[in-house]
Amino acid sequence: MTLQPFPTDWRTALVLVPHPDDPEYGIGAAVAKWTSTGRTVHYALASRGEAGIEGLPPAEAGPAREREQIRAAAVVGVDLVEFWEFPDSRIRDTAELRARIADTIEVVAPDVVLTIFSGPEWAPGQPNQRDHIEFATAVTAAYDALADPPRWLFENGPDGTHGEVVDGFVDVAVESLAAHERYLSVLDPETPVYEQARRQVAETTAGRPEFGGRPTVEFILVRGGR
Template identity: 65%
Template sequence: MLVPFPTDWSTALVLVPHPDDPEYGVAAAVAKWTSAGKSVVYALASRGEAGIEGMAPAEAGPAREIEQRESARIVGVESIEFWDFPDSDIRNTPELRAAITEVIARVQPQVIVSMYGGSEWGPGMLNQLDHREFAAAVLNAYDILDDKPRWLFENSPEVTHVEEVGDFIEVAVESLAAHAKYLSVLDPDTPVVDQARAQVEMVTAANPDYDNQRVVTFELKRRTR
């Protein structure tokens, strides 16, 4: 049975490897949370400098950071930080785990939301190695903490919890569409807003196991109490 995402928390930390990772998955949920007065902090392992084909990393990284900051603003996230781990070569290293434990200790969230760490999002839909390595690093870092946040979720197709987001679809589309340079190169034949809408529609599809409501899906990976 699917369970509603918890509500008895005040601060969430969203941990992802790249710019646009929140917008491809959880932006509608984040918009709902911030609209309810909750604090959401983003921490990104890289600036996505390898993510725009034909653009030098020294140019792409700053461009993608600007787009990510605007995307975060649209959904009400005021606190966002970027680390400098190498895009497309993010690995579960002691250095990455140290960065994760440091931000958790500093932010003191009750909820962590991380990337899905499985091998496939669905049949034939491979999950990037950066995502898998980053998700493993988050789990490893969490497990060594003395003072653990109450919940650790992954935005996942292996669903245990859902956040109903029917009223937040348009703001999620706007947030993803803010990655205009990235999306325009990714698919030059499709308008950016159409790409954004298709992705948001896919990740917030009506769930037949939850009264056909539009939801963002999560898998509970850790809980302390």
């Protein structure tokens, strides 16, 4: 699919994700570009990622991952980071979650909402997490229930419809993902944290021919365009 340029006529974005590190695994370079031009980006996370560090009790892992997320967000110019209390690894598309999403959208009043991929697979043989699927489904349902929703709703994922060119912002995205140092060091103890971060960011900012082969973050338009 040929990508269209990501919209430019907006000022405020709300990023809704289930876990710490979800923004950095996909859209950190785009966020860094946007904040560098004076746009405001808010992060809201359903959980604190308390189940995400193997061998570390949730009571320790949650605060550790929260601190890492705040540092990671600051690297790309995001100062507004909100954590909810939904259970990591058990996030489901419930009425309670939809209500929290809708309330947050109404309070922030963004021009654009961005969330994680809702599809079953990132690529053949690479299944998506249930938390991601359930959360993204809840975001769309909450958006649809709003009387006056934001102008756009996008997911970050494969087979995108729109692209944000991010040349000049790849290194800061690597720095942002590497801020999740404890999480990454346990996730893959054999690979240095910066090497993990650089590899992941390279995958999510691959060059696109529509934009002259320049590094690009892909988004899927789910709703909007008015």
